[in-house]
Amino acid sequence: MQSIEPVVEYLTCALIGGTTSAVDAARRCLAAGLSAETVAPALLEAERTMAASVVDGRASSVSSAVADRLRAALDTLAPLWAGAPAVEEPAGTPTGVPAGTLAVASMPGDAHDVGRHLWRALLASRGYDVRDLGLRAPAIVARHVATLKPDAVGIYVFDARGQTAVRSLVAHLLRRGLQVPVLISGPGVDEAFARWVSVPEGGAHYWAGVYYCEDVSEALQVLQQIVLYEPPPQAHTHEHGQEQLDVAGGCNSCGGCVLADSCDMPEATAA
Numbered sequence: 001m002q003s004i005e006p007v008v009e010y011l012t013c014a015l016i017g018g019t020t021s022a023v024d025a026a027r028r029c030l031a032a033g034l035s036a037e038t039v040a041p042a043l044l045e046a047e048r049t050m051a052a053s054v055v056d057g058r059a060s061s062v063s064s065a066v067a068d069r070l071r072a073a074l075d076t077l078a079p080l081w082a083g084a085p086a087v088e089e090p091a092g093t094p095t096g097v098p099a100g101t102l103a104v105a106s107m108p109g110d111a112h113d114v115g116r117h118l119w120r121a122l123l124a125s126r127g128y129d130v131r132d133l134g135l136r137a138p139a140i141v142a143r144h145v146a147t148l149k150p151d152a153v154g155i156y157v158f159d160a161r162g163q164t165a166v167r168s169l170v171a172h173l174l175r176r177g178l179q180v181p182v183l184i185s186g187p188g189v190d191e192a193f194a195r196w197v198s199v200p201e202g203g204a205h206y207w208a209g210v211y212y213c214e215d216v217s218e219a220l221q222v223l224q225q226i227v228l229y230e231p232p233p234q235a236h237t238h239e240h241g242q243e244q245l246d247v248a249g250g251c252n253s254c255g256g257c258v259l260a261d262s263c264d265m266p267e268a269t270a271a
Contacts, residue, residue, distance in 0.1 A: 007032045008042050015046035015069050022069035026076035036080040036125030046070045047118060047215055054187035057160030059111040063187070067114040067158070074117045081124040098129035100228045103150040105133040105141045107157065107165035115156025115186050122216045123154070128223075138165050142172035145180055152181040152227045154219065157188035167197050170206050179208040181227045183219050 007028050014025035029039050046066055053063035104120050106113040113135055124130045133144050145153055155166055166184060173180065184194055194212035199205050211226065213219035 012042040022073040026073040051187040067112045071114045099127040100151040101129045103131045104154040106135040107162040110162035112158040138169035157186040159188040182210045185213040
């Protein structure tokens with residue numbers, strides 16, 4: 001069986017250095033039977049190189065070349081995303097349930113749409129239901145969000161020219177009364193921009209939040225820890241004299257129902 005490391009390294013070199021065809025490298029990954037999770041590090045490394053090559057929020061010849069190669073590789077590797085298994089789900093969760101629903105879009109004025117394709121690929125490979133809205137005007141994206149009601153919206157901003165459109169998108173979401181978290185990433189934005197755009201000039205604060213993600217890997221963390229996080233249910237309690245006693249800690253008969261008078265907890269314990 002062919003070793004995994006050389007094939008992934010070959011893909012990384014093809015994406016970053018252009019030493020060989022990115023399409024050929026991607027085909028080798030498919031032929032080797034690699035999974036989406038296995039090739040993901042090469043794609044993330046290419047994303048970081050691409051972002052680092054953008055100068056003052058403007059695309060350079062290097063960043064554009066990496067973006068073109070990454071886009072070609074993503075198209076070739078498409079079968080991996082389509083056949084990727086869902087992420088491990090908590091016990092008792094029905095099988096086939098996606099980890100979450102995301103809408104991704106590119107904004108007018110941006111220099112490249114590779115970031116949207118990267119988000120779509122890697123998020124889909126992690127079990128998310130990803131709705132690709134394509135290159136759309138902010139008002140159209142907001143309209144689709146109102147219809148789809150996703151858990152979050154992901155926007156990758158390749159260069160600073162896309163900032164105006166992101167600002168417009170947040171204003172349109174506010175105007176529609178929507179509260180859907182917006183995740184932004186890419187070399188065209190930063191954390192300071194995310195904070196600033198969440199409060200449109202002369203408008204109300206966008207309480208759903210605009211979250212800056214350094215890369216797709218961080219976007220996954222934001223989704224899991226902030227956007228889709230569900231705190232564990234609090235233990236049900238009811239009064240025993242002056243105290244609140246945890247039902248699971250000793251109450252056997254009432255089970256947390258309204259019949260607290262029938263509780264069999266000894267009075268000495270409740271005192």
